[in-house]
Amino acid sequence: MTRYLLLLGFISAGLLSTGCARKTLSEPAPKAGAYGSALVESSGGKQVAAVGTILPQPVVVQVNDQQGNAVPGAPVAFSGPAGVTLDPVSGVTDSSGQFATNVSLGEMAGRYQITAKTVNKAQKRVELKLEEIALGYQQVLGWQLNDQYCDRCHNSESTPERVSNYDNLEVKPHPFGEGGTLNKMGDSELTAIINHGGPALNKSPLMPPYGYTLSKTEIQALISYIRAISDPPYKTPGLVYAKN
Ligand code: HEC
Structure with a gap:
């Protein structure tokens, strides 16, 4: 069921990105066979911002294969608790195997857990959790x-x-x-x-x-x-x- 939802997410993200003004028309659908086995943080975890504002740096994650090499063209989807906005919420890793999203935190002070997901060759979900802090x-x-x-x-x-x-x-x-x-x-x-x-x-x-x-x-x-x-x-x- 969750796998199905994840897939749906990727598909709808593909649809959305076609309509996105910032992107070129030939923008990425997941590359066939581009699966990673690990998701690692490149940057952007543990940031601090005022409630309801956008984090100073984007959150960037990288999809790696079993040998630790970056995987371009792999699908990534972000999610977060209520009140958090992620832009874009999902897409495909770039030529360096990375995918970035801009995060704006909710209106409540506290810690917000952001989850990044990809799928491996066996179509199993691979997750990475990051934490960000909103100040009152x-x-x-x-x-x-x-x-x-x-x-x-x-x-x-x-x-x-x-x-x-x-x-x-x-x-x-x-x-x-x-x-x-x-x-x-x-x-x-x-x-x-x-x-x-x-x-x-x-x-x-x-x-x-x-x-x-x-x-x-x-x-x-x-x-x-x-x-x-x-x-x-x-x-x-x-x-x-x-x-x-
Ligand atoms: C000129 C340098 C300096 C400035 C400026 C400074 N501190 Fe410190 N602070 C220190 C040093 C050195 C220690 C370690 C003292 C020790 O362990 O003996 C310390 C220790 C502390 C501690 C105890 C915990 C620790 O870090 O060991 C607190 C709490 C603290 N400072 C708060 C503040 C706050 C709040 C401010 C700003 C309003 C501030 N400090 C500005 C030098 C500074």
């Missing part, structure tokens, strides 16, 4: 504050706009996504170190105090952002109650 209003505020104040030390990667200070620091801060460390710190500990700096938790004074610069609301927004992006996910102590 408060978390977006925290994200912006992080860009402004924290990222230069807590993110080891430099960008054209921001040179990272990470390599200069004798004591290395953790990237905020590192749930292994940050999930063990309670909200009150995070508040204390952000307010009063490293020494508040017997840590390095290289972590400056922000209590004079940032309001209570802003510090809460930062914590909310840190919790939202943590990997593995942060489990709110009060979740039991929140479920009902």
